[in-house]
Amino acid sequence: MNLFFYEILTESGEGGIMKQEKAIVVFSGGQDSTTCLLWALRQFQEVEAVTFQYNQRHREEIEVAKKIAEKLGVKHHLLDMELLNQLAPNALTRDDIEIEAKEGELPSTFVPGRNLVFLSFASILAYQVGARHIITGVCETDFSGYPDCRDEFVKSCNVTVNLAMERPFVIHTPLMWLNKAETWELADELDALDFVKNETLTCYNGIIADGCGECPACKLRANGYNEYMKMKKERA
Numbered sequence: 001m002n003l004f005f006y007e008i009l010t011e012s013g014e015g016g017i018m019k020q021e022k023a024i025v026v027f028s029g030g031q032d033s034t035t036c037l038l039w040a041l042r043q044f045q046e047v048e049a050v051t052f053q054y055n056q057r058h059r060e061e062i063e064v065a066k067k068i069a070e071k072l073g074v075k076h077h078l079l080d081m082e083l084l085n086q087l088a089p090n091a092l093t094r095d096d097i098e099i100e101a102k103e104g105e106l107p108s109t110f111v112p113g114r115n116l117v118f119l120s121f122a123s124i125l126a127y128q129v130g131a132r133h134i135i136t137g138v139c140e141t142d143f144s145g146y147p148d149c150r151d152e153f154v155k156s157c158n159v160t161v162n163l164a165m166e167r168p169f170v171i172h173t174p175l176m177w178l179n180k181a182e183t184w185e186l187a188d189e190l191d192a193l194d195f196v197k198n199e200t201l202t203c204y205n206g207i208i209a210d211g212c213g214e215c216p217a218c219k220l221r222a223n224g225y226n227e228y229m230k231m232k233k234e235r236a
Contacts, residue, residue: 019045037074038196049074120161132170136172141176185232
């Protein structure tokens with residue numbers, strides 16, 4: 001079997017080897033990527049984070065990512081991706097575009113090619129810093145219909161970057177099959193429930209922690225948290 005395909009298919013069996021290796025986390029400072037960063041710190045000997053600046057709707061996202069990385073003692077890279085803003089105007093990059101989701105259409109927050117670009121550049125960075133593992137917080141369970149959050153896309157991208165750079169990278173997606181309640185549960189298992197709840201920024205309107213409470217991201221986050229707390233109480 002081709003080495004590049006083998007590395008992807010055997011990802012779950014690496015166990016102790018992962019502990020001795022280096023990883024790059026695609027990091028926005030939100031609930032999902034922060035949970036992935038905390039997960040990576042438990043899995044790998046050395047972890048670095050990369051955040052992409054593409055003139056997103058609120059600058060607060062960048063500042064929150066910097067602060068969280070600093071608090072966790074993680075080396076943080078900030079890469080300029082403003083070209084993405086020029087190519088893909090949408091509700092995350094333009095104040096004059098409303099945040100909405102019409103039936104049968106992708107949400108206005110969808111940035112075409114964003115995860116393709118992010119994973120490609122994260123792989124280039126991984127190549128330069130000697131990291132083999134790349135972690136992203138994409139999720140097919142609560143993915144709002146974004147095509148570049150699907151498992152098949154990530155696997156395809158993994159094969160592509162491996163062939164492009166002739167390196168056996170492994171792209172990990174710890175949240176791929178988790179809903180938001182299960183993502184909160186993972187944060188709790190990592191002893192970081194309060195940290196993720198209070199320090200991260202998920203809100204489309206740039207409000208930290210519980211956010212505005214009105215945008216789709218805040219509603220999804222809050223519903224997941226409430227569902228998990230209910231489950232936790234029932235188990236007690």
